Each structure stands twice: as C-alpha cells, then as structure tokens.
Amino acid sequence: MPNLNEDYPAADATLASTQPEVSAEEKPKAEPRPALSMFDAIAVIVGVVVGAGIFRTPSLVAANVESGTMFLTTWVLGGLVSLIGALCYAELTTTFPHAGGDYHFLTRAFGKRLAFLFAWARMSVIQTGSIALLSFIIGDYMAQIYSIGELSSVIYAGLVVVLLTTINIVGVSFGTGVQRFLIILEVLGILIVLGAAFLFTPDEAVAAGNAGTGNGTSMGLAMVFVLLTFGGWNEAAYISAELKSGRRGMATALIASIAVITLIYLLINLAYLHVLGLEGMAASDAIAADLVRVTLGDTGMVLIGIIVTLAALTSANATILTGARTNYALGRDFPVFSFLGQWNTKASSPVNAYVVQGVVSLALVGLALFTRNGFETMVEYTAPVFWFFLLLVGIALFVLRRKEPERPRPFKVPLYPVLPLIFCLTSGYLFYSSLMYTGLGALVGIGVLVVGVLVLLAIPRIQKQKEQAA
Template sequence: MEDYRDVPAGTRNATNVSPSYAAPETTSETEAAPRPALGRLDAIAVIVGIVVGAGIFRTPSLVAANTESGLMFIGVWLLGGLVSLIGALCYAELTTTFPNAGGDYHFLTRAFGRKPAFLFAWARMSVIQTGSIALLSFIIGDYLAQIFSIGELSSVLYAALVVIVLTGINIMGVSMGAGTQKLLTALEILGILIVIAAGLIFVPDAAVASPATPHTGTTSMGLAMVFVLLTFGGWNEAAYISAELRSGRKGMASVMILSIVIITAIYVLINLAYLNVLGMGGMASSDAVAGDLVRVVFGEGGLVLIGLIVALAALTSANATIFTGARTNYALGRDVPFFSFLGKWNEKTSSPVNAFLVQGAISLALVGLGYLTRNGFETIVEYTAPVFWFFLLLVGVSLFVLRRKEPDRPRPFSVPLYPITPFIFCLTSAYLLYSSLMYTGLGALVGVAVLFIGVLLLLALPGLNKRVSNK
C-alpha cells in the first residue's frame, strides 16, 4: 500500500490512504487540490514582496549603531545576503525534493513525524504567520494615521482594515492574489528606487555626509547581524508555493536563488543611499532613516512620499504573508480531523477559503492585543521571533534527517558543499533563537506559552493525538 505521507496534501483520497486515515466524504471542494498556477515571476514577486518590507526603513539605524564604520555597515548587509543564500540553497533542496503546499509542515512531518509537524502548524497559525500579518498591518496603520487621521483609533482601525481587505482579495482566488502581489511588488520596488535615487543621484552635494564619520557608543557585530537577518527574513515562504509553480521542481531552485540576489542588491543600494546622505553618525541617531533622507533631499514635503512608500512596502509583505500562510493551515486541515474544516480547497478560486478566514480572524485578534498593550509593533515582534527561529532551526535539521531516511529519493537540486552548507544554516538559526530569547521581553514568553497550548492539545484531545502519532 502506498505510504500516505508520500502523497501531496490535498491529493489523497479514500483509495490511497490507509483506513485509519480515511479522507472526509468527498465533495468537489474537498477533492480539489493545489494546481500549478504560478509562473516564476509570480513566485519571485511573492518572495521579494515578503522580504523587502518595512524593515529596511527601520533597521538600518540599528545596524549602524552597532557597526564601527561604513565599510563594516555595508559588509554586514552583504553577509546577511550570503547567509540568506545559504538558507535558500537548503530550502531549494527540500522544496524541489518534496514539493507540497504544506511547505515546512510537510518537511517536518516526513523527518520527525506528525507531532512536531502539528506543533509547527499550530505555531504558524497562532503565532508566526498571523503575528507577522498583525505586525505589518500595524506598520501600515501607523503611517496611514500620520497621513490621514480618523481619530485616536486610526492606527488600529487601518490595521484591521488591511487584514480584512487583503484576506478578501486572496479568498477570491490564486490569480487575484498573485496578480495583486505582482502589482504591489512593482510599486514597492519603484518606491525604493526613488529613495535610492534620492540618496545617490539627486542629493545636493552640500548635503552629502561623510560615511566614515564614526558615531559614539558601543557596537556589537553580533547584534547588528540579528537586525540584518531579521530584515532578510521571509524568503523561506517559497516552500508554501512549491506545489503551485508551473515550471516544476527545478524552477523552484532558480526562483529562490534569484530572489535572494535581487533582495541583496536592493538592500545594499538603499543602505549606500542612507550612508551617502546621513553618514554613520546620522543613521545611528535616526529613528526614521528613510524619512531623514528624503527630508534632506526633498524637504518636509518628502515625508508624505516616504510615508506612502513605507506603507506600500508593508502592504506588499502583508499580502504575500497572507497568501502563503493559509497554505499551512490547509495542510493541517487535510491531516488532522480536529481541524478538517481548514483542509477544504475551493476549486473555482484555487484557494483554501476556510484557512484564509481563520488566519484573518486570528490576525485581527492579535491586532487587538497589540492595541491593548499600547506597544503593538514591539509586542508582536517579541511574540513571533523565538518560535519562528526554533522551527527554522528544526527545518534545517530535517534536511540532514531526510538525507539519511530517504537517500534514494530523486533530488532535482542538491545543496552544494553538503554537510557544511546546511550546518552553517542551522548554526545561524540557533544563534538567532538564542538572541530572540535574550533580547526580548514579555511578548516572547506569551509566544512560547501559545506554542505550549499546542502541546496541551496533543495531550488533551485523544482523537487528535491518535491521528498525529500514527504513521
């Protein structure tokens, strides 16, 4: 009998699954499954759109404050691109060998079994992905509130509206979601190019700062890398669209590598622009480096422009995060009866409608939590970081496990310099897990507590435990 774990989520039915894992009664909705509907440009737009978000307008000042010179400042961004490329190479092997809409969930299932995979899916649904959506929505809300205020609740209302509208767009179908993503990514890149041009081409000669001018205070190369790698975060979302790429398995590797190269080039150029106009000292003392840059070049009128660009960048990332996040919830619903309502794929729209709705509801709840703490952005960052890096580390380890468990499995792309490359990836993830616990506060504890609720679900629900523990 065929091992049900070798069948992509969403394509199994009662004839190819053992009786104890019989699928729900078939309907046109439950039998429908992800189909190859995305081109390479679509996939690149999703990855670039997720990674190149609002972080590049916030973290450079923190990186500058922890580096000693302009050369080191640019060097850590190049190093961040290299580390991300190493991770992308590891994911390229996993996604081309095991393409599946469940992404990391599918890799962890094959490597470690159902229990760790369930905990990941639970964490992604309740902490990682929904936290990222809430975080990005807060950024959009904050900037839109500055441009057009509708009262004291402007920021949270705008944030909630972003979640509702983007979720609705993606429910309308994969073509609508991917098309929206390409448009938003194009507009976002255009906005970033304006900032780059302002800092490297149009800036008055008298306004050019000395990049070598040092800033005062202590520096930390390690802490600088934490902020850089957080800014690069999100490229792993490609795993969730691997089963929907028209160019097939080999195309996924080129998509991931090309995306990282594009992202690194964008980051280096925009940081060169910051460095050229503000210098190291100016960046280190700035709370909004992009705003300070456009103020120097265009005057106070440029602040509205940068506000729109930052909001657009966050909107692009939020849409891509919503698009990929529902895929894990869908895979969880296909595998665990308790969450079976999530595992329904709408054939007409080619989207997991219920998974989108649940993800949107949890994201709205986290927006409310952020508002209640009066420190929404920082709270959600702390909430998501430790859980995210823990499971990214586990995915890195899964590459070693799957090489050992399934050595004869065809691998269209094999990570170069194995085992050195995946070891570096795991080491980096472990370091960021440590840093996210050491440098964050109450939010991190709440995120870990929510993950622990998933452990309690395994223990408290016999039917769930039976399903995820059986192989």
C-alpha cells in the first residue's frame, strides 16, 4: 500500500494538537470551539436514540419472546449492551476529542483510506439514510393529519429535511436550542402516553391484556430489534470537541444518557404490556396507536400522531446536527472535498457540510417516487453499513491502546479487554443479522459504499491533475 501522506498531502486536522506553532499567515482555518452544555449533549444523545422506533419495534420484540418477563428483560439487556458501548466510546471521545468523531478514531487507528470510506458512507448512506428514514415517518403521520395529494408523505419529508437543515445552518446555538425544545416536548408526549396507560385504562382492558402470552421463540432476533431501537448514542462522538465541560464531561454525558434512555424505554414498554399484554402487542402494527385507542378512544389518535412526529423530529434534528461533522472532517483531510472542511465561526457550524448532507438526504427522500416502502427501504439501506463501521470503531479501541499507549486517557473502559470485546461481538452479530434479514435496500447501500472505493482510488489522479493545472 502506498504511503498515505504521499497520496493525500492534506493538513491533518486530527493531529493539530501535535503540530508546532505557526505564523499568523499559516494559522489553520476556523475550527470547532466549546459551545455545548452538558444538558445540550444529553439532549442530543437522547434525542437521536429516543425517536419513533420505540413506537414501532416493541411489537416485533413481543412477537419473538415467550413471556412478559422475557420481554422486559430484553430491554434491560439492550440498556446494558448500550452502556458497554458507551463506556468504549467514553474512552475514545475523552482521549481523542474531535468534531470528526468516528472518522477521527478510524483515521488514527487504520489510516485515511479506511476513514475516507467511513466518511463517504456517513455522507451517502448512514447519516443521510437515517435523516430520510425519520423524515418519512414524519411525512407519513403528517399525511394522515392533512393530506396534500398522492405524494403527501414525500413532500412533507422533503420539507422536514430543508427546514431542519436550515435551522442548523443558522448556528449551533439555534440548532441545540431547537433540540432542547423538541426533547422537552417529546418527554411531555411520553408522559402523556404513560399517564393514559396507567391512569385511564379500563379494568376489562387490563384483564384482557394480562391474559395474553407470547408465542415467539427467537430471543436473538428480539435483541436485534431492541438494539436497533437503542442505536444512535454513538453520535456523541461528533460533539466531543464542542463540550464546555471538557473531555471528562463527555463520559458523564454518555453514561447519563444511556441511563435516561433505558428508563424511558422500560416505562414505555411497561405501559404497552400493562394495556395490551404480550399477545396484543405482538399482533399490533401500530402499538402506540392501539394503546391510545384503548385508553383515550379515537380522539387520542391525533395526539399519538403528534407525539410520534415530535419524536421523529427530535431524532432528525440531532442526526442532522451530528452528521455534518463527519463531512467537515473529510474536507479537512482530503483537498478534493476541501469545500466541506470550512467552519463558519459566526454560526459555529460547518455550513457547506450541512448543505451537502441536506442535498443527499433529499435525493434519498426522492427514492420514494420509485418505491412504495420508503421507511423499510431506508432501514435496509443503512443497517449493514452502519453496523460494519461500528464494529471497526470497537476494534479501533484495541488498536489505539497498542499504537498510542502513552496518550493520556482521562477515562478508561473498566474491565478491559472484556467489555470492548463484548461490544465488538454485539456489533458483529448485528452486522450479520442486518445482511440476513434485509433485502434489496441493503445491496444498494453496499453498492454505494463500493462507489466510494472507486472514488478513493481516483483521488490521487484528480489531485495530480489539479496540481498540473495550477
């Protein structure tokens, strides 16, 4: 393999802290600065994770377990596995804080080539696919509340991408302010669901619900759905360089967020189990809507639509906020994409990276014009690529322990190497499962990643042509 520094002679922003002092004329461009409070960080993490998934996946989990006790146990296990992953990320983010997040860790562990493929995947598959997926959820519910034609869902989804991208382009303070507002509304909505379940459920409904028993036998498949619902806490890596409380604060934010998320999920699933029972949950295609119908009647259907929309908006906004940071890091390392590596000091955000991310997300939303299963297609499109790179990040922790043993580590994973190994095995299992249980969308996502390989191979030639032209 050729020398990476010869192939890609970019100034490596990820190693800026080790560079000697330079003159004013040679100083690097504007970079991220600490602008986020602890509450902002927790709001972003919780907002990314607690999205519309908790209103969809519990019925799939219920269909694959045998009892209510096993059902609740899967969610506790999901919280524990996520906590193990968060502890691994706490070491990485406190040791190597950077707006590039996973991209930065992969660069230091494996070099720029692999890191480029990750950044490409984030820009074209993982993050943009997640944004499109969440926008479809919002579009579907908005179309039920007020239809504007056959393409209502697609139009609403596109408007969501444009609106939230614009909000974050205005500046990190505005974007996180919107995130705080949305997370408060989301929590209020969840409290309404819990109140309806435990305060307004008819006695006969509780008796009927508790009588049900599950028929499922696939605990492994149930855990796949649970861990998919917990997915997204790793987005904290992309704001690690912007936290006011410093490196150690990121570990606190991650652990606190996982605790909050696990508690929320347990309470919501207790409510489902209390009202619908295991069989009722397993038979439901819209579990939250069925809960509200039993407790509040048909008048509650609009309410649940609003709650699910708020949850999806919260996740979409947080996903947009963190997603552009990888594009920014890509632009700093590869001159071909240098326009992405420009940081707007006034807005304290990577404006160009937001614009590109928004355009790609809109293109993926446009795929709904060719398929009637926008949500399902985006799940298949993103899952295998996401879990593949999450596995590599877990491996990177081992590599960086060996490559940079003298690096100060404000936080170390307890019980090393056992916990990081569990994290890697879990990610590997979910990568395998996402390939086995998905269809054409997964192949398209992998195909886009292959295109990234071709772009990577073409970069040296493109750079050489630019140098000759200059």
